[in-house]
Amino acid sequence: xxxxxxxxxxxxxxxxxxxxxxxxxxxxxxxxxxxxxxxxxxxxxxxxxxxxxxxxxxxxxxxxxxxxxxxxxxxxxxxxxxxxxxxxxxxxxxxxxxxxxxxxxxxxxxxxxxxxxxxxxxxxxxxxxxxxxxxxxxxxxxxxxxxxxxxxxxxxxxxxxxxxxxxxxxxxxxxxxxxxxxxxxxxxxxxxxxxxxxxxxxxxxxxxxxxxxxxxxxxxxxxxxxxxxxxxxxxxxxxxxxxxxxxxxxxxxxxxxxxxxxxxxxxxxxxxxxxxxxxxxxxxxxxxxxxxxxxxxxxxxxxxxxxxxxxxxxxxxxxx
Amino acid sequence: xxxxxxxxxxxxxxxxxxxxxxxxxxxxxxxxxxxxxxxxxxxxxxxxxxxxxxxxxxxxxxxxxxxxxxxxxxxxxxxxxxxxxxxxxxxxxxxxxxxxxxxxxxxxxxxxxxxxxxxxxxxxxxxxxxxxxxxxxxxxxxxxxxxxxxxxxxxxxxxxxxxxxxxxxxxxxxxxxxxxxxxxxxxxxxxxxxxxxxxxxxxxxxxxxxxxxxxxxxxxxxxxxxxxxxxxxxxxxxxxxxxxxxx
Ligand SMILES: Cc1cc2nc3c(=O)[nH]c(=O)nc-3n(C[C@H](O)[C@H](O)[C@H](O)COP(=O)(O)OP(=O)(O)OC[C@H]3O[C@@H](n4cnc5c(N)ncnc54)[C@H](O)[C@@H]3O)c2cc1C
Ligand SMILES: Nc1ncnc2c1ncn2[C@@H]1O[C@H](COP(=O)(O)O)[C@@H](O)[C@H]1O
Numbered sequence: 362x363x364x365x366x367x368x369x370x371x372x373x374x375x376x377x378x379x380x381x382x383x384x385x386x387x388x389x390x391x392x393x394x395x396x397x398x399x400x401x402x403x404x405x406x407x408x409x410x411x412x413x414x415x416x417x418x419x420x421x422x423x424x425x426x427x428x429x430x431x432x433x434x435x436x437x438x439x440x441x442x443x444x445x446x447x448x449x450x451x452x453x454x455x456x457x458x459x460x461x462x463x464x465x466x467x468x469x470x471x472x473x474x475x476x477x478x479x480x481x482x483x484x485x486x487x488x489x490x491x492x493x494x495x496x497x498x499x500x501x502x503x504x505x506x507x508x509x510x511x512x513x514x515x516x517x518x519x520x521x522x523x524x525x526x527x528x529x530x531x532x533x534x535x536x537x538x539x540x541x542x543x544x545x546x547x548x549x550x551x552x553x554x555x556x557x558x559x560x561x562x563x564x565x566x567x568x569x570x571x572x573x574x575x576x577x578x579x580x581x582x583x584x585x586x587x588x589x590x591x592x593x594x595x596x597x598x599x600x601x602x603x604x605x606x607x608x609x610x611x612x613x614x615x616x617x618x619x620x621x622x623x624x625x626x627x628x629x630x631x632x633x634x635x636x637x638x639x640x641x642x643x644x645x646x647x648x649x650x651x652x653x654x655x656x657x658x659x660x661x662x663x664x665x666x667x668x669x670x671x672x673x674x675x676x677x678x679x680x681x
Numbered sequence: 682x683x684x685x686x687x688x689x690x691x692x693x694x695x696x697x698x699x700x701x702x703x704x705x706x707x708x709x710x711x712x713x714x715x716x717x718x719x720x721x722x723x724x725x726x727x728x729x730x731x732x733x734x735x736x737x738x739x740x741x742x743x744x745x746x747x748x749x750x751x752x753x754x755x756x757x758x759x760x761x762x763x764x765x766x767x768x769x770x771x772x773x774x775x776x777x778x779x780x781x782x783x784x785x786x787x788x789x790x791x792x793x794x795x796x797x798x799x800x801x802x803x804x805x806x807x808x809x810x811x812x813x814x815x816x817x818x819x820x821x822x823x824x825x826x827x828x829x830x831x832x833x834x835x836x837x838x839x840x841x842x843x844x845x846x847x848x849x850x851x852x853x854x855x856x857x858x859x860x861x862x863x864x865x866x867x868x869x870x871x872x873x874x875x876x877x878x879x880x881x882x883x884x885x886x887x888x889x890x891x892x893x894x895x896x897x898x899x900x901x902x903x904x905x906x907x908x909x910x911x912x913x914x915x916x917x918x919x920x921x922x923x924x925x926x927x928x
Binding site for chain 2: 371376431432433434437456457458461462463464465466467468469470472473474475476477478488490493494495496497499500501502503504505506507508542543544545546547548549550551554556557558559562586604605607610611612614618619629630633636639640642643653654655656657658659660661662663666667670671674675677678
């Protein structure tokens with residue numbers, strides 16, 4: 362019995378969501394009285410033994426560069442072989458774009474029950490019951506996994522990373538890796554920005570900002586907060602902002618520590634993508650905007666006056 | 682070319698979410714049911730567009746559900762599609778549902794299986810991946826563009842902080858997100874035509890389940906918003922720093 366955690370990476374670096382998954386997997390191993398190992402497919406430039414500080418004892422490494430591109434079919438087969446080789450019976454994967462492609466395939470391959478989008482450690486007092494978000498963040502379900510091997514995909518930003526002491530032993534794992542059937546022909550990434558799903562702070566703008574030319578103040582505020590930028594659906598639909606910034610029911614679901622909504626009314630479909638944020642700040646000139654009901658802090662006022670002031674005050678706080 | 686589009690029935694996005702029977706069951710009373718938006722707006726419309734381009738294309742819709750899913754699948758047929766299949770089973774286990782779909786997909790030798798990116802009630806984003814594994818076919822998740830040239834698909838998908846484009850030979854399973862197509866409104870002709878299109882009912886295959894819903898819960902209510910005056914932005918920053926510890 363042991364816990365195996367997929368270490369996801371891009372551009373040579375391990376993703377922040379994987380540190381959360383490692384911490385979660387190590388805590389789960391402790392709860393189950395067993396050990397936790399990381400599983401790295403492909404190559405990274407990061408220090409692998411140092412991952413021991415998240416509580417794992419081993420990093421199982423399939424050192425094959427073809428795995429630096431994601432082909433879910435190849436990934437699932439490779440992970441399944443690693444599961445067999447290590448005898449793991451709980452597998453933890455981030456519920457990010459990689460996890461959404463890979464975890465269900467692995468589940469079907471291993472006939473291992475999957476809880477997709479977990480937000481807490483399982484309750485193992487009577488079975489193996491994992492809490493996940495349902496109804497786009499409006500409720501939770503506790504799902505029992507009844508199969509022998511279990512898979513949990515963990516929502517990004519829902520488990521706190523804890524780094525302690527310790528080094529992990531890196532073991533090269535010899536498994537056969539199939540040739541990918543999916544050929545990646547183009548990658549289009551916004552450089553230098555914080556990916557929305559990994560961001561601790563998100564500054565988001567809606568139709569209240571009147572037009573794309575007014576996003577400078579949103580970006581300035583995001584910059585001082587090291588935040589990612591997001592937007593409501595009509596803003597992406599009218600191409601004021603790129604589609605990958607659209608949050609909500611039909612966009613991306615996020616759960617940052619801080620979500621600042623500016624000129625967004627707070628329609629239920631918008632809230633569905635952001636209501637798991639720990640702290641919500643709303644800036645809207647209409648005191649009746651529904652978003653205030655879901656907010657922790659709010660300012661009723663004109664964004665064009667409030668936002669530049671907010672940026673200045675945060676600069677003061679940070680001494681920049 | 683044969684395309685299978687997976688259609689699921691979900692509560693309308695504005696539905697009040699509550700539970701009954703000691704929080705073990707979703708309260709369906711008063712809930713308006715709709716086609717899962719991702720299935721309707723993106724997966725189904727893209728399949729119809731492919732058929733419009735190449736009329737020899739066959740589009741079948743599939744749902745795994747009880748008789749109460751029929752109005753939903755009829756509504757989907759009003760947008761397009763040659764025939765619908767309902768696997769007569771109700772389950773909240775993703776593997777069970779996916780295995781039923783895979784069974785039909787295998788028997789029908791489909792070149793393309795489209796799903797939505799996720800259901801807006803269960804939010805698993807799992808069925809497509811499971812179906813692809815059971816069919817041993819490639820899987821492209823969270824597609825934002827889908828082009829077909831002969832038997833090669835060129836698909837753009839979401840990755841963190843951007844998009845990537847991939848080429849793959851059919852058969853392939855694709856989960857569809859925003860961008861793949863534009864939402865359409867069914868017209869009268871489609872609604873009339875849908876009545877005559879076949880809706881086949883198939884009994885489920887014997888499949889094990891791997892998960893089980895134990896209970897539901899609602900999040901604790903928010904304490905209520907603390908309003909700060911617009912001319913006192915410094916106070917907001919102080920609260921965010923000292924009280925919420927968010928900055
Ligand atoms: C099935 C379905 C799915 C959907 N999915 C999504 C989704 O994923 N994400 C999403 O966002 N929406 C989604 N929507 C749309 C949603 O219902 C709303 O229409 C949308 O969120 C509104 O966007 P908005 O708040 O930017 O614009 P509006 O509703 O127009 O609100 C603009 C706000 O700005 C305020 N404002 C105006 N001027 C100023 C100013 N100078 N300073 C401060 N405030 C100002 C106004 O008071 C108003 O509250 C969906 C709808 C449906 C039916
Ligand atoms: N009961 C069902 N019948 C047919 N298709 C389904 C069913 N449930 C889910 N799907 C499809 O699988 C997609 C992803 O669902 P899920 O994995 O539940 O988030 C949906 O968008 C549908 O296309």
